[in-house]
Amino acid sequence: MNLSPDGAADKIGLSRVRARLVELTESEPAARRAERLSYSSDTKKIVLDLKVIGELQGCLAFDDPIPYTPNADLSPILDLARPEGAALNTELILEVYHAERTTRLLHSFLVSRSEKFPSVAARWASLEPDKGLETAIERVFDDEGRVRDDASPELQRIRRDLLKTRQNLRNRIAAALSSAIEAGVAADEQPTIRSGRMVIPVLSSGKKRVTGFIHDVSSTGQTVYIEPQDCLDLNNQIRELEAAEKREIDEIRKLLTNLIRDRSDSISSNGELLIQFDLSLSIAKLGNELDATAPRINQEGIVRIVNGRNPELLLVYRARERKKSVVPLNLEIGDSFHTLVISGPNAGGKSVAMKSIGLMTAMLGMGIPVPVNEESTFCLFDDILVDIGDEQSMDDDLSTYSSHLENLKMMLKDAGANSLVLIDEAGTGTDPDEGSALARAVLESLTARKTRTVVTTHHGSLKVFANDSDGVANGSMSFDVNTLKPTFEFRQDVPGASYATEIATRVGLPDDVIQRARELVGTERVQLEALISSLEESNRVLDAQIHETEATLRQAEKDREQLTERLRSLQEGKEEIQKRAIEEADEIVGEANRVVEKVIREIRESQADSRRTRDARADLEKARDHLADDRVRLERRIKSRAGAKRKSGSPVGAFKMEDAGALKKGDQVLLDDGRAVGEILSLKGKEASIAFGDLQTRVLISRLTKVGEAAEQQVIVRQTVDSSPVLPLTTLTKRIDVRGLRVDEAISRVVAHVDQASVASLDRIEILHGKGTGALREAIQDFLPTLDSVSKIEQAPWNEGGAGVTFVYLSE
Structure with missing residues (x-):
């Protein structure tokens, strides 16, 4: 990608984004990659990259901590290990060890989550854990990086001899010092080390009375440090053993270096993948900081930003710990037109809107998600060409x-058809007429090439050009004429006034100066600005009405979906009642059969005569037939009632009301053939006020069904809900929040919610318990299987709460 000219990255805000990305990396190699991260217009590659980053964002937000720790660049280490006979030092060997350990832990983590994060798992599927090398290094070094005594049998023998010899030396030195003190030639001090050998401090005046080798003299000359004669051999043995220890450790390091050399290819590959993971992880962290997502990527040159926020502004506010919100940007270019002319007041957000297009496009080309709605779409242009002035860096107007x-x-x-051009304040820096004419000529040329071009301007002639030309459109930044302040909201297809005199009035310029300026501008220009201002205000009011209408439509659609779901649940509930009633009848008959067989068995065991047995069996057969007939009649009765319900729309023991004449205060009614019984509180016209438990609502009388006599009402309630309290279906939500409750309180709430959901024929509910220490989650998940109505429980997917939410599936 060609981002031109030099310094364009600073002009559009990309440098600040890149700097933050570097800060978020965890290793030096990844930081260097972030500094050099380049733009790609390869749509297929970027779409896959953004998918990987999106999964990592979810993993960071909803899953357990990722077992990744920063690692050194392994390439120089492997270069040092390449020559035969090389022995890497301890620090470098441990760098390899840490990389191998990270490889194993990360590989295991990703494999276990391959269903949740398939793109991430696939991207790093080629990680090759080498437990053998990891174990070999662990056997040599302890947690502090010291070589273990048992790293080899020879080293263990050497260190055992060293320990014994040093102890013998300490005993001899202690005896020699004690003798010197008794002889009055040594102070009451401790033995010390000089030139790597153990010595005793002796007064200079008595040095001839101690046989041995003088290694040092104190700065005052009052004390000499002597190695006693009978300690020379032990000190020599220690020096020899220490040299042997060093040689053995060198041999051990050579052996480990050989293992590293033999596995250099896989180590190098793992190291490269870890650097890539570090960089991708930092991009995901940046995405979460910006609340960013991956929009759709197109190849038609279309840019459509829905609720976009400038990433540089978000980072600036974050760095300054300012909670000021960024006004969302909604803008489109590249479909029905190729050139967008943005006008409006100074400091109203024109340049920020234009830069947002360039910055977000560049970020996406680098695989970085952007803070927009997912409905947004971008094109990865081959070139981003920028002309944004920086007056502070220029010497004068000519430059x-x-x-x-x-x-x-x-x-x-x-510039070509797949280029994005950004021009700030087109036509400035020279004579206004000549400047605007030149700007128009440039825009005509770029538009003819179908180059996607965004310009900001105050020139009225360019606004007219945009209005009159094919392939060119106006846009503006809104201004509140009441407060004389910019709103920073973009208006598509509407030119904007500059509001120069209005802003000057707010700043406090004298009224006579303002009035004279308006006179000099001319009546037609003032009228044009007033017309544009009026048009902006009308559009602002219209937008507000549109948003309100859209919100109403969304709510209506939501209500429709809820009613459809409720109707489905009611139908399923009706069928379930029929099924349960028949099963009850079967159970009654079955129990009767068991009683019959038991009586016959008892008669036989009592050795009754055959006639008595025949009589008893005949009586019981009659009882069995009678119960079977009852079962058939019950089944027919249920079916006939179900048929009557389908025809009349009313349940058993109830009838439909078309007006208030047949209803009165206190009547028990059903709403829309539901199963929850409510009580009429009052009647007014064609509406009634109904109480369902603690819930009160007003509904049309035509939606009500009057329940019959009390006995029949009780039958309905018993068949419907056993002993659980009845709640209106519309008041029951799928999710219950028990965060912050004690375990006993939470379980009590959960039991009640499960019962109500079962009554409402819901197939699944969600329990929001949070993550925390996990104690509440474990208690709830241990308890749920004890409920008869629960068929299965499982943890929610990462994008629906992960470990903080449990899905509960209810039995049919």
Whole structure:
């Protein structure tokens, strides 16, 4: 990708985003990669990259901590290990060990979550854990990085001899010092080390009375440090053993280096994958900081930003710990037109809106998600060509304009149909008429090439050009004429007034100066600005009405879905009642059969005569037939009632009301053939106020069904809910929140919710218990299987709460 000219990354805000990305990396190699992260217009690659980053964002937000720790660049280490006979030092060997351990833990983590995060698992599927190398290094070094005594049998023998010899030396030195003190030639001090050998401090005046080798003299000359004669051999043995220890450790390090050399290819591959993971993880962290997502990527040159927020502004506010919100941007270019002319007041957000397009496009080309709604779509252009002035870096107007012309020259040379061009304050820096004419000529050329071009301007002639030309559209930043302040909201297809005199009034310029300025501008210009201002205000009011209408439509659709679901649940509940009633009848008959057989068995055991047995059996057969007939009649009765219900729309023991004449206060009614019985509180016209438990609502009388006599009412309730309290279906939500409750309180709430959900024929509910220490989750998940109505429980997917939510599936 060509991002031009030099310094364009700073101009659109990409440098700040990159700097934050570098801060979020955990290793030096990954930080260097982040600094050099380049743009790609390969749509297929970027779509896959963004999918991987999206899964990592979810993993960071909802899963357990990722077992990744930063690692050194392994390439230089492997280069040192390559020569035969090489022996890496302890620090470098441990760097390899840490990388191998991270490889194993990360590989295990990703494999166990391959269903949750398939793209992430696939991206790092080629990680090759080498437990053998990891174990070999662990056997040599302890947790502090010291070589273990049992790293080899020879080292163990050497260190055992060293320990014994040093103890013998300490005993001899202690005896020699004690003798010197008794002889009055040594102070009451401790033995010490000089030149790597153990010595005793002796007064200079008595040095001839101690036989041995002088190794050092104190700075005052009052004390000499002597190695006693009978300690020379032990000190020599220690020096020899220490040299042998070093040689053995070198041999051990050579052996480990050989193992590393033999596995250098897989170690190098793992190291590269770990660097890539570090970089991707930092991108995911940045995405979560920005509340960013991956929009759709198209190849048609369309940019449609829905509720986008400028990433640089978000980072600036974050760094300054400011809670100021960024006004969302909704903008489109590239479908029905290729050139967008943005106008409006100074400091109203024109440049920020234009930069947002370039910055977000560049970020997506680097595989970084952007803070927009998922309905947004972007194109990965081959070039992003920028002309954004920086007055503080210019010496005078001539240099500013010259730089502007150089950028326009570059754009006219390089821009094509798959280029994005950003021009800030087009036509400035020279005579206004000539400047606007030149700007128009440039825009005509770019539009003819179908280059996607965004310009900001105050020139009225460019607004007219946008209004009158094919492939060009106006846009503006809104301004509140009541407060004389910009709202920073973008208006598509509407040119914007500059509000120069209005802003000057707010700043406090004298009224006579303001009035004179308006006179000099001219009546037509003032009228044009007033017309644009009026149009902006009308659009603002219309947008508010549109948003309100859309919200109403969304709520209506939500209500429709809830009613459809309720109707389905009611139908399933009716069928379940029929099924249970028949099963009850079967159970009654079955129990009767068991009683019959028991009586016959008892008669036989009592050795009754055959006639008595025949009579008893005949009586019992009659009882059995009678019960079977009852079962058939019950089944027919249920079926006939179900048929009557289908025809009349009313349940057993109830009839439909079309007006208030047949209803009165206190009547028991059903709503929409539901199973929850409510009580009429009052009647008014065609509406009734109904109480369902603690819930009160007003409904049309035509939706009510009057329940019959009390006995029949009781039958309905018994068949429907056993002993659980009846709640209106519309008041029952699938999710219950028990966070912050004690275990006993939470379980009590859960039991009640499960009962109500079972009555409402819900197939699944969700328990929001949070993650915390996991104690509440474990208690709830241990208890749920004890409930008869629970068929299965499982943890929610990461994108629906993960370990903080439990899904409970209810029996049919």
